[in-house]
Amino acid sequence: MSDDLERVITVTKQWLAAGHGVALATVIETWGSAPRRVGSHLVVRDDGLFEGSVSGGCVEGDVIVEAENIIKTNGFKRLDYGVADTKAWEVGLACGGKIAIFVQAVTPGRFAPALIDALHQARINGATIALQTDLDRGTTAVADAEQPGQFVHVYAPPLRLAVIGAVHIAQTLVPIARLLGYAPLVIDPRGLFSAAGRFADVTMDDGWPDEALARWRPNAASAVVALSHDPKLDDVALAAALRSPAFYIAALGSRKNHASRRERLAEMGFDVAVIDRIHGPAGLDLGAANPAEIALSIAAQMTAAWRQKL
Secondary structure, X not given: OOOHHHHHHHXXXXXXXXXXXXEEEEEEEEEOOOOXXXXXXXXXXXXXXXXXXXXXXXXXXXXXXXXXXXXXXXOEEEXXXXXXXXXXHHHOOOOOOEEEEEEEEOOOOOOOHHHHHHHHHHHHHOOOEEEEXXXXXXXXXXXXXXXXXXXXXXXXXOEEEEEEOOOHHXXXXXXXXXXXXXXXXXXXXXXXOOOOOOOOXXXXXXXXXXXXXHHHOOOOOEEEEEOOOOHHHHHHHHHHHHOOOOOEEEEOOOXXXXXXXXXXXXXXXXXXXXXXXXXXXXXXXXXXXXXXXXXXXXXXXXXXXXXXXX
C-alpha cells in the first residue's frame, strides 16, 4: 500500500538520482482547522514539479515558488500562513486555520539525501525513526535528544497484516484492519475460499502460506493471523512468522487445539520462548460469540500489541 510519505520518498530519490535540485517542505505547526497534520511533506523539484501536500492545495503554489528559490541558494525558510494574514488570503488559506511550514534544500548540511535513504530503509524494515530539525540553522539529523528550538517528528512504519485463510472471520477482520491503517493480504491456496468476489479490492495470494509469506517478507511492523483451522496451512504459516520479526502472531482455535499446535511447533525445533510469541487462541477475551466479534477481538489484541511495542 503506497501512502503519501512513500510517494514523497520515491520521487525524491528519483529526482536526486537524475541530478535535479530538490527542496522538502514540512508542516511544523498547526492551529485550528489546518488541513494537513504536523509532519506532512511536499517535495519540490528545481523546475517546479512537486509531490505531496502541506495544505490540501491552499498554499501549495506559494510554497513551490519559495522552494524553487531555496533550491537555488541551498537554503531554508520558515513560512507562516493564517486566516488573518493578507498573504494567506492571497494564496487561498481561508479555512480559519493556521500552519507553519519549514522548507529546506535536500542537500548535505540541510536535509541530507542520506536521510531520505534512512526513511526508506526504516519503512522496509518496519522500524520507527525520528528526525530532528534545528529551525535556526536549517539542519536535520536523526534525533538523539530533543532540544529547545528543534522540531522533532517521529515516522512510524506502514502497518501490514497477513491473514491465513479466506474465511468468514477474515471478511470482517480485513476491513477493520484497513480502518486501523493496515495494508492487508489474504493467503489461501484453496480455490473455493479465495474465489473472486469474496474479498473486494483485497490483495490475495493463492500460494502455500510459507511461500506466500516469503514473498511478502514480514517485518517489525507486520502482523500474521492464522484463521484457516487447517494445521497444514496454519502450522507452516506460523513457523514462517516465528522466523520473522513480526510484532503480532496469532492463531484461531480452542485452548486444546493451541496446545496441540504448540507441540507440533516444538517438534519443528522451536523452543518455548519462541512459541510463546503466538497469541492463541487469537484475540482478547471479549466473550466473542460470532465471526464479527471474534474479528473485533483480534483487531483489539493486535492494536494493543503494536502500542506496547512503540
